[in-house]
Amino acid sequence: MRVELKDEPVPFLITPEFVERVWGFADLRPWIDREPDGRTIGEVWLSGDDCVAASGPWAGRRIGDLFQQYPRELLGNATAEAASPLLIKLIFAREKLSVQVHPDDAMARKYGAARGKTECWAVLQAEPDATVAVGLRAGITIADVERGIREKTLEQMLEIVPVSKGELIYVDAGTIHAILPGSALLEVQQNCDVTYRLYDYGRPRELHVEKGLEALRLRTEAGKVAPHALQDRTVLIEKQYFRIERMTVDGARSQMQLECGMSGRLNYIYVAKGTGSLQPKGAESIALSAQSMVLAPARSGDYSLQSEEPLEIYRIIDMAHGGGGD
Numbered sequence: 001m002r003v004e005l006k007d008e009p010v011p012f013l014i015t016p017e018f019v020e021r022v023w024g025f026a027d028l029r030p031w032i033d034r035e036p037d038g039r040t041i042g043e044v045w046l047s048g049d050d051c052v053a054a055s056g057p058w059a060g061r062r063i064g065d066l067f068q069q070y071p072r073e074l075l076g077n078a079t080a081e082a083a084s085p086l087l088i089k090l091i092f093a094r095e096k097l098s099v100q101v102h103p104d105d106a107m108a109r110k111y112g113a114a115r116g117k118t119e120c121w122a123v124l125q126a127e128p129d130a131t132v133a134v135g136l137r138a139g140i141t142i143a144d145v146e147r148g149i150r151e152k153t154l155e156q157m158l159e160i161v162p163v164s165k166g167e168l169i170y171v172d173a174g175t176i177h178a179i180l181p182g183s184a185l186l187e188v189q190q191n192c193d194v195t196y197r198l199y200d201y202g203r204p205r206e207l208h209v210e211k212g213l214e215a216l217r218l219r220t221e222a223g224k225v226a227p228h229a230l231q232d233r234t235v236l237i238e239k240q241y242f243r244i245e246r247m248t249v250d251g252a253r254s255q256m257q258l259e260c261g262m263s264g265r266l267n268y269i270y271v272a273k274g275t276g277s278l279q280p281k282g283a284e285s286i287a288l289s290a291q292s293m294v295l296a297p298a299r300s301g302d303y304s305l306q307s308e309e310p311l312e313i314y315r316i317i318d319m320a321h322g323g324g325g326d
């Protein structure tokens with residue numbers, strides 16, 4: 001029986017978008033098996049509005065358009081915005097990213113954006129000396145920050161945090177931060193493109209000092225988040241906007257149900273390693289390989305994952321919508 005799409009959306013693959021950045025790499029191998037094409041790639045957008053569905057009944061459709069047309073099916077309940085709430089990216093930095101800050105929801109709306117930007121980084125790979133900059137050192141004041149921007153000494157006022165594979169760093173809106181070289185990150189953020197750049201190491205890109213200082217908070221919740229191990233997965237973070245789980249599916253436990261109190265919410269399955277398949281209830285199975293990204297609409301029901309070799313999965317769940325309410 002063929003059920004109507006409107007009532008029964010199914011999980012689908014997303015084609016990633018490779019985005020050029022001055023601080024990126026010409027060749028992303030061995031992280032991503034992709035022939036260099038002359039562009040310097042710093043970000044791979046896994047769920048951007050301009051990304052396109054690659055399987056299922058919505059194949060070929062823009063993700064941003066799907067959220068506009070099917071907010072209930074995708075998010076689980078009606079939303080005034082009818083927009084994709086989360087943006088998930090891979091970040092590969094060969095050079096330092098700018099020192100920046102993002103607005104919270106209230107400030108973003110004041111200036112006409114739909115939402116602010118709280119983000120977090122799951123460390124997929126890290127060199128032994130890899131670091132990121134998150135927050136200000138103890139005792140630094142706004143006046144110090146202003147002076148640091150003027151005198152180009154802002155970098156020395158940042159809290160430098162060593163990172164290793166498997167860790168998660170939370171960066172709530174208002175936190176001054178910079179991604180530094182040495183790691184490959186899975187970034188999960190509110191779907192907002194407002195960035196106030198406070199310092200860019202002399203690169204010729206525009207700075208946004210006034211609004212950056214308005215967004216900046218001296219103290220935030222940012223920093224490393226301790227993982228919470230469950231029987232079959234590890235919860236890396238659960239906050240207002242997102243929850244991230246890491247899990248391994250292997251031959252010994254080849255099938256795994258993924259409800260765990262999270263059904264009815266939009267969720268994404270990112271494959272960090274391995275091959276396998278995702279079997280939605282009552283729909284065609286989806287082949288998974290490293291770097292695959294699947295969007296599971298809130299109203300698509302349960303699915304299972306199968307694999308004959310260890311399959312490392314990150315599941316990102318939208319916590320701001322769905323979950324049974326309407």
Ligand SMILES: [Zn+2]
Pocket residue numbers: 100102119177195
């Ligand atoms: Zn940022």
